[in-house]
Amino acid sequence: MKDWLRKHPEVRTIRVAAADINGQARGKRIPARFAEKVLKDGIRFPYSVLNLDIWGEDIDDSPLVFEEGDQDGTLRPTERGFMPMPWLEAPTALLPIWMYRENGQPYEGDPRHALNAVVQRFKAQGLTPVVAMELEFFLIDDSGKKLQVPLSPRSGKRRKAAETLSIRALDAFDTFFTDLYDACEAMDIPADTTTSETGLGQFEVNLMHCDDALRAADDAWLFKMLVKGLARRHGFAASFMAKPYPEYSGSGLHTHFSVIDRNGDNVFDSGGPKGTAMLRNAVAGCLDAMADSTLLFAPHANSYERLVPEAHAPVNICWGYENRTAAIRIPAGSPSARRIEHRVAGGDVNPYLMLAVILGAAMNGIEDGMDPPPPVTGNAYAIDGLSTIPTTWAAAVDAFESSTTMPRIFGPEMIRNMVLTKRQEIHYLAELTAEEQVELYLDTV
Structure with missing residues (x-):
């Protein structure tokens, strides 16, 4: 150093x-x-x-x-x-x-130590999580009373429409993204593909997979800090808040993970598309903990604006193969790359706590030999009878506090601190207007 x-x-x-x-x-x-x-x-x-x-x-x-x-x-x-x-x-x-x-x-109230404790559970069994994250964010002109997409530095125009996978939208902010990639290189953040997304001025950057979960969470934490700071140098804001525009989809932070053994083999790889029994154990653990851990995937008042049906964010607790309407997706592709994609978290999360609860829940499922329900097919939003994640911030706090699963993942001090913090925020957020809440979250989360 x-x-x-x-x-x-x-x-x-x-x-x-x-x-x-x-x-x-x-x-x-x-x-x-x-x-x-x-x-x-x-x-x-x-x-x-x-x-x-x-x-x-x-x-x-x-x-x-x-x-x-x-x-x-x-x-x-x-x-x-x-x-x-x-x-x-x-x-x-x-x-x-x-x-x-x-x-x-x-100190068990430190989020990074909370993740490390989960990583050590894997290590004790000769296992190593391999993690990649996809971070969505908005570029925003917040100079006026109403949020809007910034003027393009190239054209001087403002595109007031979502442009999914648009090369034109990427090119409109080419100077920003060029600087962003240069900065990621300097900070050793493994930024890979960038796409324009379905929201107004919304983009996604994928971070490459990493066999060090602490480093993967570091990368996400540092990347959020970098994007927000660099955007201000370019004259606009960048925000990872879950849903700045009510009429557009919000920003998620999707996490992909597999697990390798001492020989470096993927324990989810069955040689075919379905994956191993251990993959299904991990899926079952994630589903079992999902309601109780929603607070870590949706930690703020604005988070719950994103978690609504048919808005590209999951609301039902279910899993499926190659199905983006499910909370947990098993992507297609080479069996050697078989992995789990956890799709619940918003862009506004603490990456350390989010990853700790995903991996900790997966390990619970592996340790207990849990079996998941059958995978869903088709539109998961339209399937009746599925359990749902908490729909309000207060309900998520209650579920987290009363959970019998969370103490297997976090120490009592972290659980206490999170509950006290969120109850205080709920109390004081109630005094703010919707506009004041947006102003609060825009730069902080």
């Missing part, structure tokens, strides 16, 4: 940052000449900082604040090391960190 700074003498300041419970970057700005001290000793800030609400406020009834004296944790660099922050004008480096207790144990 020291070598990176030596090779980049132009960097005068660094940011040290961890992801809080909402996926917001929390940390400090430090002169680069003091970076060695951070690498050696870490830095300190209160445990409560990783449990702030969406405004960045303390949780009123959290024991972390007054009851426990607002104690400090120690934050140390992750394996990622330094990287540039191409959305800033001055040369600056970002150092991702995560939180530990005084005794050196991981």
